[in-house]
Amino acid sequence: MSIESVDPVIVGGPAPAPPVFDARGEKRIARRERLRLLVRRPGFIVGSVILLFWIVCAVGGDNITPLDPINDFDVSNQRPNADHLFGTDQLGRDVFSRVMAGARDVLIAAPIAAVLSVAMGSMLGVIMGYYRGWVDEVLSRIIEALLSIPVVLVALLIISVLGASAIIVIGTVAVLFTPIVARTVRAATLAEAQLDYVTAARLRGESGLFVMTREILPNISGTITVEFTVRVGYAVFTISTLSFLGAGIQPPSPDWGLTISDTYRLIQAGFWWPTLFPALAIASLVIATNLVADSIDTVRSA
Amino acid sequence: MTRYILRRVALSLVTLYLLATMVFIIVNVLPDDPGRRIAGPFAPQEIVDSLNERLGVNDPLLDQYARLLRNVVTFDFGESFKFGQPVKEVMLPALGRSAKLVVLGFVLTVPISIAAGIFAARRRNSFADRSVVTLGLASSSIPEFVSGVTLQFVIGVQLGWLPVLALAPSDAGLIGELRYLLLPALALVAVYFGYIARITRAGTIMALDSDYTRTAVMKGLSGRRVLTRHVMRNALQPTVAVIGTQIGYLFSGLIGLELIFNYPGLGSLLVNAASDKDFPLLTAGVILVGVIYMLTTLTADLIIAWMNPRSRLAGDRA
Amino acid sequence: MSDPSTPHDEPGGERTGGVATRPDALSVEGVELAYLVRGIPREVLRGVTFRVAPGEAYGLVGESGCGKSTTAFAALRYLPTNGRITAGRILVGGQDVTHMSDRELRNFRAHDASMVYQDPGAALNPTLKIGSQVAEAFTTLGHDKKEALDRAVDALHRVRIADPLRVMHRYPHQLSGGMQQRVVIAMALACDPQLLVLDEPTTGLDATVEAEVLDLVRALRHETNAAILLIAHNLGVIRSMCDRVGVMYAGKIVEEGDALEVFEAPKHPYTIGLLQCLPRHGARKTEQALFTIPGTLPQIGTPLPTCVYVDRCALADDLCRDEVPPVVELEPGHWTRCHHVDRLAQMPEASPQTKSQEGEHDLAVELNAVSKTFRVHGTDVPALVSIDLGLVDGETLGLVGESGSGKSTLAKAMLGIHPPDPGGEILLDHVALADKAGDRPAEAMRAMQMVFQNPDSALNRSWTVRRILMRAVMKLTGANKRTAEERVQQLTEGLRLSPRHLDMRPRQLSGGLKQRVAIARAFAGDPRIVICDEPTSALDVSVQAAILNLLSDLQFDRSTGYLFISHDLGVVRYLADRIAVMYLGRIQEVGTTDQVFNGPHHPYTEALLSAVPSVDGEPSERIRLTGEIPSPADPPSGCVFHTRCHRFMEGLCDVVEPPVIEIEPGHLSRCHLPADQLGRVEVGTG
């Protein structure tokens, strides 16, 4: 009676998982379980709702704003009132509509910049973490040097020479975030590459490329996802800062950072509303991405 | 420990070299004509050409590169295009001002955020914990230029409690200077409180859950002693690392605040240098900022190594 | 949950009279404990009751996850924040731990009870010097700083640390595992506790170090008169250390009694099963298969209203399912919870078998003068020094030696993961192989595969089992998809995996199943040689038995050769045909299993063998290795073992490298002593 006993299947994480003895053992169960856990987290719900709202605003653009954010002029500097929920700005445009429409540029630019930086950073990070040795040493130095370059400054320099087009803003932010992503992914890869399944793959003669992309990458996808969400938040911040400094998105876009830079001086004249609402919008978007990132991270490592 | 320091310093020098090279590449790859920038769009071409000649931008690249490296070694970058003064003389006062603001900001931020982080970690998942985390997240999600303007308007203009400009008159004295720097420093607190508190909280939770904390508790130590002797030394290592990087970063990263509070620090100096294409100043500035960044991270690493002898073995963090 | 027995009529209640005046050192009374998992309480301890008299050593055994550590932590009321004691009391020296205020608790921990647990490295604060950590245990007792330091020196002396003053100035990471554990023990004993809880104090330590630590605990027990609660899943450790033992299953003690009695005459089906899983009394794979317990431990919180063991018990019937088993006291102090004490004889036994290799086999792999030197922070670390070794088809070569002796490095050098230093050669079928795995022909890769220690890390957790196996088959055999599918089919059958496992991911499999998948992957290309690096040391004994059976079956079916690395000499003895003993990157002795175990042995082997605590009883004579393993970066002169050797001959061993002597044909040893002067150890009974 040596081995006739087949161990029953246990579904779920190692220690604190509920006893689900599911004979069918669907492969999607785990994912669904995580989703269920995610959906239960208030942080995730709040974050997603805010995010969704801004995405709707970004997609809808001026089709869904109550008034035309760029071309509709009323009396300028009206306080928030029934006609203009958030008041009007220095030119008499509806601040509410502008805040809604202002989501578009940053919501296009930030995720693209984040995607690019995460793609490049992951590539570098995986290579460094997998090959280690001199490859890692050399790239590490370069990354360290890149990290020591002042982000906003270089962005401003590049933009001041090449002009402030969306592509350049996105590219610049992406390049600037790449080393940070690379560092995180490198650490994750380093841990992953120590695992025996990587040795097993080498023992059957897999190429480095295969090991990195097919074996390691899926296992650090969680780290990468979290990194991505975090980067989106930072990209929103950085792009807004660039816009504020005049090197990001350009007028007449109702972009938030730009609007703030155009209007923040009016606070002193008592016109706080054209500045405050875009600022809250930035904050809400950053908070929302953080909440989502945190939730994913917690559920992933639970 | 000496070995560790030497190794870290050596690596930093390599990084510095790479940084200088990168700056060189950026400055040279970008299509630009510094002579035209300085002389302005209306100047005749001859003037522009002679300016370029004087600036040496037409020299062979290798010569320029060698010159840059020499400049880095001697830390002498010649004269600023714009100010016509030695770069050092333009930069050092700005550096001093940035340092004051950053240091004051962190002197204010670090104790309260560490205290809040530890407090939150000890009451994990309680209402107090959630409040600290949420408040921190919210405050650090508002760009510093917005919180800066708001503080300036409310505290400086409306209430008139503090000066609205950050640069103190030359006869202000130390306390006076602090008073002038307080508003922008408070804006920094708003941004960094949440960040540092969160890092501290995470580190503290890890340390609280560790076996050595368990050992300490089992020895019958009081809660306070466990915290101060066993938890904090371990828990604060990530915090120190983060503070190191952020201080380094902030020397040039406060452009928005410097603008709002009309504080002529390194950030705005270099931004102006970038838009004026004042390459000697810009190059020197970027390298200086890089060196500061390396120094602060190095210091952080050394502090961590001192806090935790084991980390000396791990060598450097990439 | 619905245990009808109240703490009062719990067996073992009326304990022997002599100590009745003193309260029990520890008295756990009907403790029920649950962990809150996502807000739902999940029961872990289901009414645990036992007592430990002053000065007594009580052992707690059971499979991983049955609640041993939880019990230990409950005893000192150091529970995770989500742990809740829902019923019962815990008394230490008569004080009720469950109702103490923070102050009282602190006082209690400072003076009355201490704990030592697994992983001493983690238990010491990495940022503080040893001296200050140990002294701190005394300052809490009210000593001033200077006195505390003096006492710390004494305490370190007491745990047999030769040079306490030097150690005081060290940081934890500068000490070996054994030293660290001694320091932890020194701190635990600082207050002269009434109760010392040891939770797997030697797991993860080498057998030689384990033996030292256990010796120390044994000696200290007599010096201090502390009662001991010892938790271990190594039954041998419990047997050699404890007066009484409780066998725990799913949060309940199912059998308790005098340690010797329980191990010699177990009276609960679970205890019997556990003991039978072990290869005992010198059992060999050629003679018998190992017994296995079917199924796994239920997850925490699973309702187990009647007998907790009913799902896995060979004797279970409707009665067991319907009624709570009674506590049956067989002899004073030895009781069991079973309906069928009378039917225990019907328990299935390990099945005898006869397997033998027919005929002569070829030399499959041969290592000639293989060395491997790592370069760490600029210094050379020779991890392997001129290894000569051969492995025959269908043979198992056991590889033993203390941690760090180079076993894994040898395996990886063979496989080309750590390319060996130039100079030596690795031959496969008499053909020299390239140093790096990537440079070897597909045929050679296919011929040598590996099974790893930790199945969790050995399988890519984002791949399905099917993908893992398909990829291995296709890559190793070059088969097309259809043939590969068939091959995977065969493999799963051969490894007793069911087809439904194929679509699962490793996370959904138990440890044993994972290891089976890993073995299947190693066998995907029909290898000549499989290198098993401690394939069962992360598994519970019942699972280990199944894996060992599987490995030996596969070997007989396919005549695969194994290089089998293990710390567990019992396991090696069961599975190996020949054994090589390594020390500091050198092979010290090699011979057939019988030759190595029966002796005469190399002094190092002698020490290894005598260190092992066994369920079958202690070796008659114990040779203790003293001192630390030297660093391979700076090996001792002459015979590398001379610094720790009990047969050390000054002027010879520390000067001259020993020759390789042939003790018997095929039994080689690297020692200056002539064969007839080498010692022998009586281990168990053959």
Added chain:
Amino acid sequence: SDEPGGQTDGQTGGGTPRKGGTIKVANQKPVSTDPVAMQDLPGYGIVAQCFEFLATLGPDGDIAPGLAESWEPNDDGSVWTFQLRQGVKWQDGSDFTSADVAATMDRLAEAGNSGLQGVLEKGGVDASDPAVAVFNLTGPNGNLPYLVSLYNAQTPITPVDYETGTTLQDSPNGTGPWILDQFDANTGCTFSRNPDYWGEAPLLDAQEMTFFDDPGTMITAIQGGQADAIVQFPAIAGAALLNDPNFTVLDVQAATHQQVWMRCDTGQFADPRVRQALAMTFDREGMVQTLFNGRGVIGNDHVIAPFFPYFDDSVPQRTKDDEGARQLLSAAGFADGLKATLQAVKFQEIPDFAALIQAGARAAGFELELAVEPVDTFYGTQWCPPKPADPPCSGAAELGIVNYGHRPTPDVYLNAALSTGGVWNSSQYSSSEFDAAFKGFQSSIGVEEQTVAAGQLETILNEDVPVGVAYFYNYLAGHSSKLTGVQVSALGQMYVDKAGFTE
């Protein structure tokens, strides 16, 4: 002859100032303080504290005798004789003489000063009498006093040994009421009273000038009490100051304006009807209100500001008429509307102006795309890129907005921006009729004659619309009401030598 541009509120009175005290002035960070080469208002304002002009700012905003006590042209205006003030000393103690004037003018001629170019050549000043400077011009010019006044801001008189290319801080040796004590290009500078000043000594002891990167912060500084005077502020951001009882606004009418240039040679705007149509969509009053809080006057698509004495008000004002614009557009072949990109520079209210144009033009069928660029890339790419150089500025964009600073006469605007081959002619306007009219304007003497000539120019420009001019806006400065006696020009020169604190 010509009248100056500035006037009205350029000065404050009221209250008796006391002696002593230090004034804190907020100024923008100067780009250059080289008196000969400077191009920026902040620089003008700093240099004017130490160095003086032959003709300085009068109480009415017109020029008044400065270092010259009087001036006199010969009959045709080709030779001007300046009687220099006597007893004036340089701060280093040496005497001010006509040699200084001659040397200064030589330096300016060499540097190609935009005002004096073609008027005065090197060596054109006769300094044989130390008390008299005789200007021998290349031809008749009735405007010379303006060209050597503060309104030609590079012309302060510097000592004879002044080294070309050095800055105020390098050689701060002026004749003015203030002595430069400290200068830091990043933070600010301080001046103290010149005890040996030839005129009335300043009441104030000292001046502390703080430099700002951001004009908005200057307003905050005033509000927070950290500055007493502000050299210039924008009307919208400074709205709070405009209504602040503790703040005195110095509101100077100026010819400062923004030109919406439209390429007349090629492209969609080559047809004058299209240009007229776009100009017809401007809501001029609205713009002045929104962008400048009403502190300005509407323009009529020409560059003669209404307060110039020779302004001809008979030319009909163009008003907003979307319907008319649409019809013109259809007539020009754009019945389905017109798409174009409006290039704007991120400078002051230009982006907002652009947004207003964009929105206002929509109804008439213009679909304008906005492109806003920072100053350092805009000039030189969209506006007058160096290449192609012939004709000048022919590489400019089809449609764009560019800022023109205050000038005391419209000559520069007419010459550089609108004449055929003009160096800043970004609209590539080329009209012989206009060129002839401009010549006539330059050679006309006396307000009546000038008004006739100006009327012609106005009509031609209003008809052809090479540039849309929607408004001229005022120069705004101001100070705390504790002060009195501050005077400011529309070129950033703030004079505080007669100022003092009243309490």
